[in-house]
Amino acid sequence: MSLPITIEDIDSGRIERRIFTDDEIYRDEMEKIFARSWLFLAHESQIPNTGDFFSTYMGADPVIVVRRGDGSIDVLLNSCNHRGMKVCRADCGNAKSFTCSYHGWVYGADGKLVAVPFEAEAYGDSLRKEELGLVSAPRVENYKGFIFGCWEPEAPDFLDYLGDMTYYFDILADRVEGGTEVVGGVFKWTMRGNWKLAAEQFAGDMYHGQTSHISAIIADAQVYGADKPADTDTASLLTMEGFQISPGGGHAVGAFERPPGAPPGGMNDSEAVANYINDTHAQMEERLGDARANDAFWVHNNIFPNFSWLNSNGTIRVWHPKGPETMEVWMWCLVDKNAPAEVKRQKRLDMQRHFGPSGTWEQDDGENWNYCVGSSSGVIQNRGALCYSAGLGMSRQHPEFPGEIGGVYSEINQRTFYRRWHEVMTAQDWSEISVPVRTVPVRVSTPEPATEGAGS
């Protein structure tokens, strides 16, 4: 299809409003973006045992992520081949098989069709059960505990898809010995708003913080301000310099500069968490090097298209598209696996009190995304473009950090996101989509997770 927006528009900081509201563009995104990109599905700690499963979506397609007996992971389309009924309607659990509730077709946990009621009477010997297993994703990758899947056999390998984003992903996934796990439970909430608005915010928007979240910052300062030394309070962080980094592939990272001597912890850290971050900082320096450990206070990130996280409080999330004007947010709380129980507890409390539907920061994001779409559906509104020009012509390089870099309030990452979106939306297949150039080696985690490379 022809898009109402060109690369030149994006490069000059003009984004047509229609891409957030148009039905046809949305349907095309399902095909072009979601059916052929690598998508985050689950964390391996959600499915530690054989037969453990987690139900999620890849674009509009329901899938089941299942742990096999050999430790590897399958991603199965959650749809019976007889009439299309969902074969699993639980969010998660443990199963030896998935039985369709309509006519009773039974699929093994590996997706193979193993039993069909009245098979002889209904089909004689004509039913080719070996060809009727659940459709499974041909590409599955477990990167340091983070499980991704992709429907497209011709897509680049996951590490090539990430390019230099691995350098930044490791700050989340590989900071300390033992890696990460998620706290039990997944926040899921639905809201009006286009999925791209949320993904682009986590890609590149430090700018909204001091307006969108000011009420929570003020209220927390009133209640907790006296607990903290002034040099670690949020207000001082928000006036700092920083980076918006586009490492390629449409992925994006934002960070504040960390002044020499500033503590490495996050904004709302309790004493237990601050001490833990300090105690483990030498590990981070050793594993990731001085620049990543000491030159930045890492904040927001997005792996194209819709997997985002914030480093300091451990919120990781997927923006599930549910129509051009609706999204469903799924959010997990990530903690270091080997952290003390009290540290995990404090991280969870900090995260869920500030992020998620009840969080005092995130409540206001929902309001904004809701009425961005609501005020872009008029005829006159849709004749206009939105202004994405912050930081145009002001990008720079960093001696250590790979990628093109703008200032902390630059919209370079949003433009990168939409450039990639445009490239993928206008490509016939993966041969027409560029693969990001890798300039830094991937850090191999030791010991390697037992399930690395599963399913691919």
Added chain:
Amino acid sequence: MTVVVEGLELVLLEREIERFLYAEAKLLDERRFQEWYELFADDVRYFMPLRENRLVRELDQEFSGDDDLSYFDDDKRFLHSRVLRLETGMAWAEDPPSRTRHLITNVVVDPVAVADDEYSVESNFLLYRNRLETEVDIFAGSRSDVLRRSPSGWLIANRKIVLDQNVLLSKNLSVFF
């Protein structure tokens, strides 16, 4: 020693607690959040777990546990932060504010006291929220409270809220339960 409230005394106690819960709901619906906040004991836990869709054989795992994610797991200090936020004039999710109506029903006081002058109280709620031009949210669920009699009146010493939703059908939980 186990204290059991019986007969007419239980009727009066239940009625007194009902009146307290209705007064509490009125404070919320009239947006008197600071006064509402003062109804909580200093050691309160304000808790709302998540609910998963589970097969019947795993239904014991339907609710998220104490160390899992939950919509609310607040102490009194953080409740204070939530209330102060609404007074900043910049809490956009509630500014302009929602119109709410808390319908509190099925109030049952456990006749066996938890402690001296402390009682377990079950109630159901239907919270209707209407906001801006056409937004409507309806939240139904139950609350398990521990109420404590103090010299200044009843205090909420514990509140567990169970919401009858899986995917939250609202863009936020910026209202109180």
